[in-house]
Amino acid sequence: GNSVTQMEGPVTLSEEAFLTINCTYTATGYPSLFWYVQYPGEGLQLLLKATKADDKGSNKGFEATYRKETTSFHLEKGSVQVSDSAVYFCALRQGDTGRRALTFGSGTRLQVQP
């Protein structure tokens, strides 16, 4: 079945540091890939997505590239801010069966210190 594996947290960084959160997946066919973010006290919200190999999703300074050869979708940001402190979830949706359900990773908590 489908699965998503994320690096365990928490990840603690100083403001303006470079961020990488690793995500790898197992899926049949050609899934779409997503990063969701959950800020304290708020619901999950879509951060970025990529729907086919070599696509790059980007939003709010975050980027992730769909790498089919390594089945990865690592999240990166060049300079994090305290306001980026949140839990980040990598997710996939199987592309070729019409199934709409998302499969999530276990989440990675990011703490950015001033």
Place this chain on the structure above:
Amino acid sequence: GAGVSQTPSNKVTEKGKYVELRCDPISGHTALYWYRQSLGQGPEFLIYFQGTGAADDSGLPNDRFFAVRPEGSVSTLKIQRTERGDSAVYLCASSLGGDSPLHFGNGTRLTVT
């Protein structure tokens, strides 16, 4: 505008009791999803509605869990004979369907004592 609303925000119940969790999706969203999130884990899919019908209920763990969406908007997740293992945050999400993004509510935290 209003987002996805879930009520109650917290529910404490005794083992063996019946509970109902409510989700009000964003107006006009035809697709509605229920997920369950245990502590330290990502959301786990339960059921997906397109309109009034359950298009995919493969994530419901057993027959104690049931969900309805009779008029294609509000949905209720029903859990019979609750067990301590049912304790989790139950998340609802809605979307315009197709590949449009999911909008999540803040969830209902269910605690079974």
